[in-house]
Amino acid sequence: xxxxxxxxxxxxxxxxxxxxxxxxxxxxxxxxxxxxxxxxxxxxxxxxxxxxxxxxxxxxxxxxxxxxxxxxxxxxxxxxxxxxxxxxxxxxxxxxxxxxxxxxxxxxxxxxxxxxxxxxxxxxxxxxxxxxxxxxxxxxxxxxxxxxxxxxxxxxxxxxxxxxxxxxxxxxxxxxxxxxxxxxxxxxxxxxxxxxxxxxxxxxxxxxxxxxxxxxxxxxxxxxxxxxxxxxxxxxxxxxxxxxxxxxxxxxxxxxxxxxxxxxxxxxxxx
Amino acid sequence: xxxxxxxxxxxxxxxxxxxxxxxxxxxxxxxxxxxxxxxxxxxxxxxxxxxxxxxxxxxxxxxxxxxxxxxxxxxxxxxxxxxxxxxxxxxxxxxxxxxxxxxxxxxxxxxxxxxxxxxxxxxxxxxxxxxxxxxxxxxxxxxxxxxxxxxxxxxxxxxxxxxxxxxxxxxxxxxxxxxxxxxxxxxxxxxxxxxxxxxxxxxxxxxxxxxxxxxxxxxxxxxxxxxxxxxxxxxxxxxxxxxxxxxxxxxxxxxxxxxxxxxxxxxxxxxxxxxxxxxxxxxxxxxxxxxxxxxxxxxxxxxxxxxxxxxxxxxxxxxxxxxxxxxxxxxxxxxxxxxxxxxxxxxxxxxxxxxxxxxxxxxxxxxxxxxxxxxxxxxxxxxxxxxxxxxxxxxxxxxxxxxxxxxxxxxxxxxxxxxxxxxxx
Numbered sequence: 055x056x057x058x059x060x061x062x063x064x065x066x067x068x069x070x071x072x073x074x075x076x077x078x079x080x081x082x083x084x085x086x087x088x089x090x091x092x093x094x095x096x097x098x099x100x101x102x103x104x105x106x107x108x109x110x111x112x113x114x115x116x117x118x119x120x121x122x123x124x125x126x127x128x129x130x131x132x133x134x135x136x137x138x139x140x141x142x143x144x145x146x147x148x149x150x151x152x153x154x155x156x157x158x159x160x161x162x163x164x165x166x167x168x169x170x171x172x173x174x175x176x177x178x179x180x181x182x183x184x185x186x187x188x189x190x191x192x193x194x195x196x197x198x199x200x201x202x203x204x205x206x207x208x209x210x211x212x213x214x215x216x217x218x219x220x221x222x223x224x225x226x227x228x229x230x231x232x233x234x235x236x237x238x239x240x241x242x243x244x245x246x247x248x249x250x251x252x253x254x255x256x257x258x259x260x261x262x263x264x265x266x267x268x269x270x271x272x273x274x275x276x277x278x279x280x281x282x283x284x285x286x287x288x289x290x291x292x293x294x295x296x297x298x299x300x301x302x303x304x305x306x307x308x309x310x311x312x313x314x315x316x317x318x319x320x321x322x323x324x325x
Numbered sequence: 326x327x328x329x330x331x332x333x334x335x336x337x338x339x340x341x342x343x344x345x346x347x348x349x350x351x352x353x354x355x356x357x358x359x360x361x362x363x364x365x366x367x368x369x370x371x372x373x374x375x376x377x378x379x380x381x382x383x384x385x386x387x388x389x390x391x392x393x394x395x396x397x398x399x400x401x402x403x404x405x406x407x408x409x410x411x412x413x414x415x416x417x418x419x420x421x422x423x424x425x426x427x428x429x430x431x432x433x434x435x436x437x438x439x440x441x442x443x444x445x446x447x448x449x450x451x452x453x454x455x456x457x458x459x460x461x462x463x464x465x466x467x468x469x470x471x472x473x474x475x476x477x478x479x480x481x482x483x484x485x486x487x488x489x490x491x492x493x494x495x496x497x498x499x500x501x502x503x504x505x506x507x508x509x510x511x512x513x514x515x516x517x518x519x520x521x522x523x524x525x526x527x528x529x530x531x532x533x534x535x536x537x538x539x540x541x542x543x544x545x546x547x548x549x550x551x552x553x554x555x556x557x558x559x560x561x562x563x564x565x566x567x568x569x570x571x572x573x574x575x576x577x578x579x580x581x582x583x584x585x586x587x588x589x590x591x592x593x594x595x596x597x598x599x600x601x602x603x604x605x606x607x608x609x610x611x612x613x614x615x616x617x618x619x620x621x622x623x624x625x626x627x628x629x630x631x632x633x634x635x636x637x638x639x640x641x642x643x644x645x646x647x648x649x650x651x652x653x654x655x656x657x658x659x660x661x662x663x664x665x666x667x668x669x670x671x672x673x674x675x676x677x678x679x680x681x682x683x684x685x686x687x688x689x690x691x692x693x694x695x696x697x698x699x700x701x702x703x704x705x706x707x708x709x710x711x712x713x714x715x716x717x718x719x720x721x722x723x724x725x726x727x728x729x730x731x732x733x734x735x736x737x738x739x740x741x742x743x744x745x746x747x748x749x750x
Contacts, residue, residue, distance in 0.1 A: 135624030
C-alpha cells in the first residue's frame with residue numbers, strides 16, 4: 055500500500071486534557087479508511103488536526119500527494135484545502151442561503167479567482183473568466199449529477215431535505231478536486247436506502263482517484279465499505295486492520311461494551 | 326375576540342403605568358417663582374384609550390391574517406417582485422432626467438445630491454455589511470478620510486479634483502485595510518465595537534491635529550470642481566464653462582454638474598458591486614457571511630477576502646467623501662460624527678442587507694423624507710421612528726430581503742429571506 059496520508063505520533067492537548075494521544079497510522083491511496091470509536095474517543099479532534107482546524111500539539115501529518123510530500127501540521131487551514139484535503143462536517147455546513155450550484159462554485163473559488171486576475175481583471179471584463187466559469191459550471195454539473203441533485207441545482211441549499219444536504223456537502227468537497235476526502239459521519243441521520251446510495255457514491259469517488267477517510271458510527275456502513283479501520287478509545291489508537299480483523303479484536307469489543315476501564319486497571323495491577 | 330380584548334387591556338394598563346406620572350402630572354413655574362403642579366388626567370385617559378384601540382385593532386388584524394396565512398405572502402411576494410422589476414429602471418430614468426424635469430429647482434436638486442450621496446454611501450457599506458456580513462459601525466471614518474484627503478491635497482499641493490478623487494479613494498481603501506488587519510479575528514458585537522471606536526479615533530484625530538486639519542474649525546475654501554478643467558465662474562470670462570459652451574452664466578450649471586457627478590459615482594459603485602457579486606470574489610464574500618468555517622474548509626483565504634471587502638467598501642466611502650468636500654467647500658469634524666455611521670447603517674439594514682434596490686429606496690425615503698418633513702419639525706422624529714418600527718415589524722429583513730442567485734442552470738428564482746444568513750461579523 056502506498057500511503058496518501060501519514061500520521062506520526064499525533065497528540066492534541068487542550069490544557070490538561072489529552073484528547074488525542076500519540077496516534078500513528080497511514081491511509082492508503084485508493085482506499086477507504088474508517089475511524090471508529092465510542093463517543094468522546096477523539097475522532098473529530100483527530101479530524102480537525104488533519105484538516106487544520108486544530109494544530110496538533112505534537113507529531114506530524116504528512117500528505118503524500120501528487121506534488122510530493124506536504125507536512126500539513128504547519129499549514130493554515132485554507133492551505134490544507136488547497137493542498138488537496140477536503141472535508142465535510144458532522145453538523146452540515148452548507149451556505150444555506152445560496153443555491154446548490156453556487157455552493158459548488160464557491161468550492162472552486164481558488165481556481166476561478168486565479169482566472170479573474172484576482173478580482174480586478176474580471177470587473178473590467180478583461181480576462182479568461184467566462185471560459186473558466188463555464189468549466190467550473192461543467193464540473194459542478196458533473197458532481198450534481200453524481201449525487202443525483204441535478205434537478206435541485208437552482209434551489210437554495212437550506213431548503214433541501216436532510217439527505218440531499220449531506221450529498222450536496224460531499225459534492226461541494228469534491229469540487230475542490232481533493233486527493234483525500236475526509237467525511238465526518240456522512241451516514242448520520244440517513245435511512246437505510248440513503249446510506250446504501252451513499253456507499254455507492256463513495257465507491258464511485260474512490261474509483262475516480264480520491265482516497266477517503268471517514269468517521270462513522272453506523273457499523274453496517276463501516277464494515278461494508280472500509281478497506282481499513284482505525285479504532286480510537288480515550289484518545290489512543292487501540293486497533294488497526296481490516297474490518298473483519300478489527301471486529302474480532304477483544305480490545306475493540308471491550309471498548310465498545312464499556313469494559314475498557316476495568317481492563318486498564320487490571321493491566322496496571324499486573325504491571 | 327376575548328383574547329384580543331385582554332391583550333388590549335394589558336397594553337392599556339402598561340400605558341397607564343407609563344403615562345400616569347409622565348403625562349398626568351406636570352410642574353410649571355407659577356408666579357413668584359413657585360412651582361405649580363398641574364394635573365392632566367384627561368390626556369392620560371386619551372392616551373390609554375388610543376393604546377387600547379390600537380392594540381385591539383392590531384390583535385384582530387393579526388388573527389385575521391393568521392387565518393388566511395397560506396397563499397397571502399406569495400401573492401405579496403409576486404406583487405413586490407413585479408414591482409421590483411420595473412421600479413429599478415424607473416428610478417434610474419428619474420435620476421437621469423431629474424435636472425430637466427419641470428418643477429425641479431435649485432433646492433430640489435440639492436436634495437437630490439444629498440440623497441444620492443447617501444445612496445452611494447449605503448451601497449458602499451452594503452459591500453461590507455450586506456455582502457461580506459461584517460458589521461461596521463465606523464463607516465463614516467472612511468467618508469472623513471476621503472473628504473480630508475481631497476481638502477488637504479487640494480490645499481497643500483493644488484491638485485485638481487480629478488486627480489484627488491482616485492487618491493482619496495486609494496487612501497480610504499488603505500485605511501480600510503489598516504482597520505481590517507486588527508479585526509480579522511473579531512466577529513459580531515466585538516467587531517462592531519472596534520469599528521465604532523475606529524470611527525471615533527479618526528474624528529478625534531481630526532479635531533485635535535490642529536496644525537494639519539484646522540481642528541474644530543475645519544478646512545474652508547476647498548476648491549470647487551471644474552468641468553474637466555473649465556471653471557464654473559459667474560463672470561462668463563474666456564475659458565469658463567459658460568463661455569466655452571456659449572451659455573448664459575448661471576449658478577445652476579455647477580449644481581447640475583455636481584448632481585451628475587454624484588450620480589455617476591453612485592452608479593459606478595452599483596456597477597462594481599453588481600459585477601463583483603457574480604464573480605468569485607463576491608461569491609466568497611457572501612459565502613463568508615453564510616459560514617466562515619465552511620469557507621476555510623474549502624480553501625478560501627479569509628484574510629484576503631475580508632480585507633478586500635473592507636478596502637472596497639472604504640474606497641467608495643472615500644470617493645463619496647471627496648465629493649462631499651468639493652460640494653461643500655468646507656468640512657469640519659462635525660460632519661463625521663457617529664450619527665452619520667448610524668444613518669448609513671440604518672439605510673442598509675432597512676433597505677435589506679445585500680439588496681442594491683432596497684438600499685436605494687431606503688436612502689430616498691430616509692434622507693428625502695427627513696428633509697421633506699422639515700416643516701413638521703417636532704413631529705418628524707416621531708414619524709421617522711414610527712416608520713422604522715413599522716418596517717422592522719412588517720419586513721424584519723428589510724424592504725428587499727430576498728436574495729437573487731448569482732448564477733443558475735435554469736431559471737433564477739429568488740431565495741426567501743429566512744434562508745439567508747444575516748452575518749455575524
